[in-house]
Amino acid sequence: MTDRSEKISRADGRSAGSLADMVVVAEKPSFGEVFPPATLVKMAVLTALFLALNYWQMPGLVKKWMHDPNWSHGFLIPLFSLYLLYARHDELYAAPRRVCLWGLPAVLLGILLTVFATFPIQNTWSQQLTMIMLILGLVLYLGGPQVLKVTWVPIAYLVFAMPIPDMLYNQIALPLQNFAAKASEELLRLFGAVVESTASNLKITGFSGKSYPLTVAEACSGIRSLMAFLAIGVGLAYIEDRPIWHRLILVLSTIPVAVLCNVIRVTGTCSMYLIDKPELGQKFMHTFMGILLLPPALLLLLLINWLLNSLVVEDEDEQADAKAEGGDA
Numbered sequence: 001m002t003d004r005s006e007k008i009s010r011a012d013g014r015s016a017g018s019l020a021d022m023v024v025v026a027e028k029p030s031f032g033e034v035f036p037p038a039t040l041v042k043m044a045v046l047t048a049l050f051l052a053l054n055y056w057q058m059p060g061l062v063k064k065w066m067h068d069p070n071w072s073h074g075f076l077i078p079l080f081s082l083y084l085l086y087a088r089h090d091e092l093y094a095a096p097r098r099v100c101l102w103g104l105p106a107v108l109l110g111i112l113l114t115v116f117a118t119f120p121i122q123n124t125w126s127q128q129l130t131m132i133m134l135i136l137g138l139v140l141y142l143g144g145p146q147v148l149k150v151t152w153v154p155i156a157y158l159v160f161a162m163p164i165p166d167m168l169y170n171q172i173a174l175p176l177q178n179f180a181a182k183a184s185e186e187l188l189r190l191f192g193a194v195v196e197s198t199a200s201n202l203k204i205t206g207f208s209g210k211s212y213p214l215t216v217a218e219a220c221s222g223i224r225s226l227m228a229f230l231a232i233g234v235g236l237a238y239i240e241d242r243p244i245w246h247r248l249i250l251v252l253s254t255i256p257v258a259v260l261c262n263v264i265r266v267t268g269t270c271s272m273y274l275i276d277k278p279e280l281g282q283k284f285m286h287t288f289m290g291i292l293l294l295p296p297a298l299l300l301l302l303l304i305n306w307l308l309n310s311l312v313v314e315d316e317d318e319q320a321d322a323k324a325e326g327g328d329a
Contacts, residue, residue: 034093039142046138053114054131061128064163070224073231077161080235084154087239095146103141110134128162153238160231173221174200176259181216183263184270193274206276214270220286222262229254229297236305246308253304261297265289 035043065074085092110133117126135155140148163169177200185197194205202214233254237247268289272281 028090029093034097039097042142046142050131050134050138053111053134057124057127057131060124061162065161068163069219070169071161071163073228074161074163077158077231080231081154081157084157084235084238085151088150092147092150095150096144097142097147098144099142100140100144103137103139106137106140107134108137110137123165125162125165129159132156132158153234157231157234157238160227160234169223170218173218173223176221176223176226176262177216177218179259180220180222180263180266184216184267187263187267188270188274195270202270204270204273206274208276210276212273212278214273216266220262220266220269222258222265225262225290225297226255226258229258229301232298232301236301240309242308250301250305250308254301257297257300261293265293 061074064071066072110130113133114127114130117123117130132155135158136148136152139151139155143151181197181200181202185195185202188195188204196203200216202216204212204214206212230251233251237250265286269281269285272278272285
């Protein structure tokens with residue numbers, strides 16, 4: 001028996017007795033195997049029906065992306081959503097696929113919600129959200145629950161491209177404006193500056209003794225950077241396989257990072273008035289600080305991601321050691 005194993009090992013160029021040598025690695029399925037012609041035809045027909053139902057929403061959505069600086073990132077979100085699908089394409093290919101009839105009620109519900117959002121309440125944001133509901137229902141119908149499990153995050157990710165109503169936007173922006181003003185006041189006072197704040201209004205006394213009234217406007221609230229960092233955090237949390245608590249911490253950590261960066265930006269802008277250079281504070285410093293703080297903020301998120309990954313590896317190693325000790329006992 002030993003001689004035969006040695007002969008087989010020599011013929012294969014590998015050592016005998018290794019379990020890894022006996023395991024046959026399955027080849028990855030090709031695109032044609034995952035998406036046979038019949039499936040592609042179904043996808044094409046249902047996509048055409050989806051576009052026919054929602055094409056009228058696209059011009060307004062694109063117009064908002066083009067003309068509203070708060071939503072100029074909308075063009076990038078669908079592309080990044082596709083990248084998220086590509087990042088997990090191995091899991092998508094390996095997921096068991098079957099037609100799931102539960103997808104049809106989900107599609108029907110999406111259509112009914114579209115009608116309801118269009119006529120009784122006439123809310124554009126609600127109309128746009130129903131598109132996500134329809135896509136989720138179609139994926140469930142065509143691919144089944146296992147495919148939906150892999151794809152629901154990239155699909156729901158499209159919500160970052162859909163402009164929220166102005167009323168809701170202002171309700172989020174106002175507390176951020178007030179906080180940025182108050183935090184900037186405290187930071188400037190640490191350096192001996194004479195600053196007063198009321199809500200989102202600041203009164204800065206420059207070194208020359210001249211007073212400058214300022215308002216932390218909606219554009220300075222930091223809501224744009226907050227939404228951008230939330231989108232980045234969700235992407236980072238999805239790309240790698242990790243525990244749920246890990247994903248939640250990573251996504252939630254984007255909020256203090258975005259708020260901190262905005263406070264620093266507002267403080268830097270106010271400092272121009274402190275040195276009696278209001279012309280720099282009006283445009284240049286605001287834009288410059290926003291660009292300057294972007295790389296450190298991204299590095300901070302990556303650092304948090306690395307720390308969480310390190311904790312997970314450590315926990316897994318401890319569990320493996322505990323199992324090994326239990327086996328030895």
